[in-house]
Structure formats: structure tokens, C-alpha cells
Amino acid sequence: MAESESTLTSLRHDIDGTQFDAVLTSGDRAPGAPTVLVFHGMEGRSELQLQFAARLGEWGYQGIAVDLFGEEVSRGGMEATSVEMARFLDDRSALAQRLATVFEALVAAPQVDPRRVAAIGFCFGGLCVLDLARAGHPLAGVASFHGLLTAGPDGGRNDVTAKVMVFHGWDDPLAPPEDVVALGREFSGRAIDWQLHAYGNTMHAFMAPWANDPERGILYSQSAAERAWTSLGHFLRECFGDDG
Numbered sequence: 001m002a003e004s005e006s007t008l009t010s011l012r013h014d015i016d017g018t019q020f021d022a023v024l025t026s027g028d029r030a031p032g033a034p035t036v037l038v039f040h041g042m043e044g045r046s047e048l049q050l051q052f053a054a055r056l057g058e059w060g061y062q063g064i065a066v067d068l069f070g071e072e073v074s075r076g077g078m079e080a081t082s083v084e085m086a087r088f089l090d091d092r093s094a095l096a097q098r099l100a101t102v103f104e105a106l107v108a109a110p111q112v113d114p115r116r117v118a119a120i121g122f123c124f125g126g127l128c129v130l131d132l133a134r135a136g137h138p139l140a141g142v143a144s145f146h147g148l149l150t151a152g153p154d155g156g157r158n159d160v161t162a163k164v165m166v167f168h169g170w171d172d173p174l175a176p177p178e179d180v181v182a183l184g185r186e187f188s189g190r191a192i193d194w195q196l197h198a199y200g201n202t203m204h205a206f207m208a209p210w211a212n213d214p215e216r217g218i219l220y221s222q223s224a225a226e227r228a229w230t231s232l233g234h235f236l237r238e239c240f241g242d243d244g
Contacts, residue, residue, distance in 0.1 A: 036061050130142065143235060170201070208220055
């Protein structure tokens with residue numbers, strides 16, 4: 001599909017008095033086109049998210065750059081957002097509640113067909129989309145890019161209907177091989193339709209062009225990023241039943 005100019009629409013919403021500023025990107029897609037939620041990492045809702053959402057438009061989808069932390073936290077910059085992420089990692093029940101309320105608010109938007117929604121996420125956002133699937137939220141599919149992989153303490157008891165794709169850098173220190181094996185056992189044990197693409201000689205944040213701290217295991221990889229994005233396109237077509 002030819003690239004078209006994206007239109008940005010604020011989907012600002014309130015949860016218990018806190019304002020969240022998600023952004024819908026759309027071009028010449030028809031109303032009700034499949035929607036892909038794009039979940040951020042530690043930095044909060046970001047321009048990189050918007051870029052990924054716009055790229056989804058090239059495939060005919062609407063993208064929503066999700067805001068999980070809220071506008072007040074985001075105004076505090078990386079110092080505030082890193083604290084908020086750490087809080088959620090320490091309290092996965094609180095994360096599950098935030099994910100549920102944000103998800104419900106966004107799929108209720110008039111531009112969204114709730115029967116045709118998928119989610120992708122990066123780093124912390126990768127964990128978030130896996131947790132959405134684990135909780136049984138009605139998604140066609142989820143894709144995690146260099147995400148954290150560990151299950152929450154409650155294990156997950158709901159039926160999972162979402163297909164799951166995991167894009168993983170084998171040398172990611174935040175998701176070591178034992179976490180990958182545990183994920184496979186967890187998802188196979190729950191009869192989840194899952195698959196994993198692991199890239200050799202690839203570190204954490206391989207999708208982020210700014211990532212350049214190999215001593216900490218954080219490094220952009222153009223080859224892995226291109227391979228993962230191409231594979232995502234095939235995955236979404238499968239999820240939405242589009243053979244085009």
C-alpha cells in the first residue's frame with residue numbers, strides 16, 4: 001500500500017482523575033479499519049511510538065500511541081517515568097489494573113472497532129502486551145519487541161484468545177535465556193498460540209535507533225529491526241484475516 005500522510009487525533013481520557021493522552025494516527029483508512037495499540041517503554045508516550053503507529057498506516061491499519069503513565073508523570077521526564085515503570089514492575093497487579101482501564105478506554109473510542117484490535121509493545125511495553133494477552137483481553141494478537149518476559153505472580157487464569165509473537169534479541173540482558181524457556185513453558189502450558197523470533201548477536205532495544213550503550217546490553221540493530229518489522233506485517237495480516 002502506498003504511504004499516505006497521517007492524521008493525528010488526541011484520544012485524551014480520564015482515569016480516576018488522572019489525564020492520559022493517547023494519540024490515534026490515521027490517514028485515508030476507512031472508519032473501522034483494524035486498530036493496533038502501540039505501547040511505550042520506560043520513556044512514556046513518545047515520538048518513536050508515533051512513528052511506529054504511522055508506519056502501521058502504510059499497511060492500512062490505524063495506530064494508537066498509548067499513554068500508560070499519564071500526562072503529569074510524562075511532564076516529569078525520564079526521572080519520573082522511570083520511577084513509574086519501576087512501580088509497576090514491582091506491583092504487577094497494579095499494572096494489570098492500569099492496562100485493563102486504559103485498554104477499555106481506548107477500544108471504546110468511536111474510531112475503533114473493538115472486534116479488530118491488536119497490540120504491539122517495546123521494552124516495558126512488550127511486557128505490557130504480553131500481560132494483556134495473559135489476562136485474556138479480547139485482542140486479535142499481540143507482538144512484543146525486546147520486551148520483558150516474566151509472568152506476574154498470579155500466573156494468569158483466563159482463557160487467552162490472542163495470538164502471540166515475541167521478537168527477542170538473544171543477547172538481551174533484561175530477558176536472559178532462562179526467561180525465554182520459562183515463557184515457552186508458560187504459554188504452551190496454557191495452550192496459547194505463540195511464536196518466537198530470536199535474533200543472534202542482538203541486544204536490548206534493537207528497534208530503537210537511539211540505543212547505543214552496548215556495555216549495558218542496549219544497542220540498535222538495523223538488520224534485526226527490519227526483519228522484525230517485516231515479520232510483524234505477516235503476523236498482523238494473519239491476526240486480522242487479511243491475505244492481501
